[in-house]
Amino acid sequence: MDKIPFFRSEKIADGTYKINNDFITGFDINCYLVEGEKYALLIDTMLGYGDLNAYCRTLTDKPIKVVNTHAHWDHVGGNFFFDSCYMPVRDIATFQAYIGYSREQIFEIAKSASKEEYRDLLVLDDNFAGTHPIKVYPISDGDVFDLGDRRIEVVDCGGHTPGEIVLIDDKTRICFAGDSCNGNTLLEFDDCLPVTCYLENLKRLKTYAPRFDMMYGGHEVFDPTIIDEGIETATKVIEGKDDKHEINGLTGKLICYAYKKDQDGVNEGGHRFNMSYDPKNITGEDKRKQVIS
Numbered sequence: 001m002d003k004i005p006f007f008r009s010e011k012i013a014d015g016t017y018k019i020n021n022d023f024i025t026g027f028d029i030n031c032y033l034v035e036g037e038k039y040a041l042l043i044d045t046m047l048g049y050g051d052l053n054a055y056c057r058t059l060t061d062k063p064i065k066v067v068n069t070h071a072h073w074d075h076v077g078g079n080f081f082f083d084s085c086y087m088p089v090r091d092i093a094t095f096q097a098y099i100g101y102s103r104e105q106i107f108e109i110a111k112s113a114s115k116e117e118y119r120d121l122l123v124l125d126d127n128f129a130g131t132h133p134i135k136v137y138p139i140s141d142g143d144v145f146d147l148g149d150r151r152i153e154v155v156d157c158g159g160h161t162p163g164e165i166v167l168i169d170d171k172t173r174i175c176f177a178g179d180s181c182n183g184n185t186l187l188e189f190d191d192c193l194p195v196t197c198y199l200e201n202l203k204r205l206k207t208y209a210p211r212f213d214m215m216y217g218g219h220e221v222f223d224p225t226i227i228d229e230g231i232e233t234a235t236k237v238i239e240g241k242d243d244k245h246e247i248n249g250l251t252g253k254l255i256c257y258a259y260k261k262d263q264d265g266v267n268e269g270g271h272r273f274n275m276s277y278d279p280k281n282i283t284g285e286d287k288r289k290q291v292i293s
């Protein structure tokens with residue numbers, strides 16, 4: 001199993017590691033390990049292929065707490081190698097819906113996602129875990145992870161999911177941004193917030209930007225000016241002045257991208273930021289209270 005490089009890591013700041021799931025094909029996924037005096041915080045856990053807990057043990061000997069920026073599968077899959085996680089309160093129901101897959105099922109999914117050269121080397125061992133129940137602690141805007149010598153603050157930036165958060169580390173001036181604002185921000189899913197609400201959240205995030213120099217996301221890394229591009233783009237969408245580039249989205253329904261993409265998926269016009277959205281979900285309220293029916 002040593003032949004399979006499930007993870008690769010890079011030190012991006014003092015006591016701060018970017019971990020990449022190098023073993024899969026198709027797209028880049030990152031998570032981050034932030035070490036403090038009292039404990040280490042693992043921000044997101046990627047897809048759950050490979051024993052991420054064991055890998056983190058090679059980087060730190062502190063106790064590890066897990067926090068997720070949101071509950072999409074490619075950010076929470078490795079949670080099942082830990083006993084508990086901290087999760088934005090509005091995304092907990094999405095996370096709980098993943099419970100119940102067997103180790104064998106996860107193994108088969110991993111095989112189909114693996115790079116060709118590793119596929120035949122994979123064996124069903126401790127690098128795969130079923131999606132069993134774990135403790136989930138709700139978090140929301142303003143909560144702080146106090147690691148002793150560094151404090152990391154939770155800031156809401158809902159849009160991509162209702163609960164999406166970013167985490168601001170004042171010590172390193174890094175914003176761990178999840179999927180909140182990047183070159184391929186997805187607002188096309190049925191549970192995404194309307195674009196008008198996302199715009200308000202981006203404007204609010206902008207007020208925090210003096211506290212960070214870099215935004216390390218789940219798939220991409222940007223400097224904070226990407227927020228300005230997000231604000232400009234979401235405004236254009238709301239005003240109907242974007243490209244309205246229609247394609248079939250990830251769930252098969254017809255959605256739009258704000259800016260045209262070329263055949264390779266690259267944004268045209270030199271835009272770093274781009275966003276998908278459901279044309280039926282541009283304006284609306286952020287219904288913060290649940291209706292249980």
Ligand SMILES: [Fe+2]
Binds near residue numbers: 070
């Ligand atoms: Fe996501």
